[in-house]
Amino acid sequence: MQVRFHKMHGLGNDFVVIDARAAPVEITERRARALADRKTGVGCDQLILLERSDIADARMRIFNADGGEVEACGNATRCVVSLLGGTATIESLGGMLEGTSIGDQVSVDLGEPRFEWDAIPLAYAMDTRAMPVGWEELESPAAVNVGNPHVIFFVPETDAVPLDRLGPLIETDPLFPARINVNVASVDDRGNIRLRVWERGVGLTDACGTGACATAVAAIRAGLVDSPVTVTLPGGPLTIDWAPGRPIRMTGPATHVFTAETDLSRFG
Structure with a gap:
């Protein structure tokens, strides 16, 4: 299965971003780990999967390099807002997020912190x-x-x-x-x-x-x-x-490195 992806980073924290809003893409722990491998895969700190959302512009799923799915990633959120363009809303396991892209700078609201x-x-x-x-x-x-x-x-x-x-x-x-x-x-x-x-x-x-x-x-x-x-x-x-x-507001750069395609079947 050929899949298009974007390589992006926020201050060197790098991502493979797959936009699966038009057609579903299956990401397993094994596949995420294989894609993230810097020697035999594409290479990244996190794999980001964008899916359709009924309540936001996109649903963001985040897989760490070890294949585990996690709730939030601030640098990835800025990159996704930059990719979507303008002002965007994002559904995530960590809650609803909103951001605005202006040039290479992106500001995102990450909700209120919890201390309990x-x-x-x-x-x-x-x-x-x-x-x-x-x-x-x-x-x-x-x-x-x-x-x-x-x-x-x-x-x-x-x-x-x-x-x-x-x-x-x-x-x-x-x-x-x-x-x-x-x-x-x-x-x-x-x-x-x-x-x-x-x-x-x-x-x-x-x-x-x-x-x-x-x-x-x-x-x-x-x-x-x-x-x-x-x-x-x-x-x-x-x-x-x-x-x-x-809510916490974070502002910083988001960089698009390149766009490419790969055969997902090669990664398990």
């Missing part, structure tokens, strides 16, 4: 502003659900943290029954945060839009920064605007 322990979710109740847990030098994280689950550690220097080693340990800790995205952040001043992310089911990424949102929300909630705040990841900066009781 069982909304993260955690295995048992605790204060999500500063959780009384730690993994070696990483201690007292905040937890935020922005459509998918995140923990945020504020540290003096993000590059000093061995996130490639600690990230998978924290991601799969029994405290997080749905696993977790792991963020390490340094606050430079009241308008700037530096961030690295270990993404659930992916690993270290150049950028994570929901990670930037969760980190900004946690920093604003703790009184460390003012909104809007610039969150700079290895791939570049995102602007996050949030106030309590309001």
Whole structure:
């Protein structure tokens, strides 16, 4: 079965986007993993499948590089809005999303964050502003659900943290029954945060839009920064605007790399 796809990225967080609104496309965990493989597949951090929606311009399904389907991806949302053009609404497992594309910049509303322990979710109740847990030098994280689950550690220097080693340990800790995205952040001043992310089911990424949102929300909630705040990841900066009781708004670039076709039967 020949299928047309788009290769896109948001600050280096890259995607294979398949538009299946006109004709259904079956994506299994095995097929998503095979397509995402950078040596034998197309290669991407996430596979994005667009389907028809009765309540939005498109329904977005997100498959991580390990084949698992997840609820949200901020960078992918910007890329999908850019692909759809203008102002677009998107149905997702993480909720209804809306965005506007202006040139190479895209702003998206990702809904209101959740802070309740069982909304993260955690295995048992605790204060999500500063959780009384730690993994070696990483201690007292905040937890935020922005459509998918995140923990945020504020540290003096993000590059000093061995996130490639600690990230998978924290991601799969029994405290997080749905696993977790792991963020390490340094606050430079009241308008700037530096961030690295270990993404659930992916690993270290150049950028994570929901990670930037969760980190900004946690920093604003703790009184460390003012909104809007610039969150700079290895791939570049995102602007996050949030106030309590309001949805999170994220603004940043979305880049279309190329369009091609492939035979899906080659990928299981």
